Amino acid sequence: MVEEGAYWLAWTQISGIGPVLLRRLQQHFGTLATAWNATKVQLGEVEGFGFQTLEKVVQQRSRLHPEQLFIKHQQENPHFWTPADADYPRLLLETPSPPPILYYRGEVELQENLGQKPMVGIVGTRQPSEYGIRWTRQISTALAKNGFTVVSGMAEGIDTESHIAAMKAGGRTIAVLGTGVDVIYPHKNRDLYKQILTAGLVVSEYPTKTPPDRTHFPRRNRIIAGLSRAILVMEAPLKSGALITATYANEFGRDVYALPGRLDDHPSQGCLKLLSQGASFILKELDELLTMLGAIPQIDRVEAFTAPEQLSLPTLSPELQTVMNALSCEALSFDFIVQQTGIPAGSVSGALLQLELMGLVSQLPGMRYQKS
Secondary structure (H helix, E strand, O other), rough: OOHHHHHHHHHOOOOOOOOHHHHHHHHHHHOOOHOOOOOOHOOOOOOOOOHHHHHHHHHHOOOOHHHHHHHHHHHHHOOEOOOOOOOOHHHOOOOOOOOOOOEEEEOOOHHHHOOOOOEEEHHHHOOOHHHHHHHHOOOOOHHHHHOOEEEEEOOOOOHHHHHHHHHHHHOEEEEEEEOOOOOOOOOOHHHHHHHHHHEEEEEEOOOOOOOOOOOOHHHHHHHHHOOOOOEEEEEOOOOOOOHHOOOOOOOOHEEEEEEHHHHHHHHHHHHHHHHHHHEEEOOHHHHHHHHHHHHOHHHHHOOOOOOOOOOOOOOOHHHHHHHHHHHHOEEHHHHHHHHHHHHOHHHHHHHHHHHHHHOHHHOOOOEEEEOO
């Protein structure tokens, strides 16, 4: 039997099929294996599948063999997750466009993948001021010492400073690359790259040997935002990849914090814009920041348990109760649950995850759920 992960890989080989369409396929058909064997008419029922895309699927699908493709890919890329894998990062899976294939190198910590260890993204300009560097080091150090994993992009400037400070403080860090996980960019960060492999992970949605490309880096910013429970923007001009990360964070329901700067400082203009749009201030009292970050609902704060029959169910929030009411003892597809509740898909995904960790819901292969 061909594994579901093989179909995630096979679908990525068809031109025009990206993360968003893959998520729609999965929600519509339940599994990508079912979608792979769907007719042209059935595929046409999925939003986003126009005439040209359908023609590409029909032409290219017949030449691909998922199982053979998966075996060959494993030989060239031995370490990767697909959304069908239990170890795929849970927070990233909640986003509208999770990478179909997420490659990694380094030391995996399962608590991070399960969302039980908080991860915070730190981003900013490649040309920071001394002010930006100083505060990036202080905040990264404080986060690492308080059990947070620091996520960034291993670019020059703020990214580099955040990775280094976190590791010096004895913490873990994750670098999200815009290249293959075996390609070091910028090359001057080769020593940093080696250090990260021993104190965290490097991850990427691009296969091995993928060189740097200017189109890759804006896209990888959604992964930084997706992995993180909050994003801290240290210094950023108005045209900055850090602002792209902040935009994704807002879309994903993550908290955004920005370091205030002087009105006439070019590297601070992006941060000032974020603050004017409602981002939270990063203030001098780091204890206050840590308290605020700690107050963000953590998956590990909800203890998994199996409720004894003699005990009543825990009191649920209105949204959780609505999702719970839509479930039954029979497996239901994610798409069906969204339709039944009338709640946005991202909120339903988060609610299902919380209910699962409370022991009230079980997830089955193919994004299907049932009451435990």
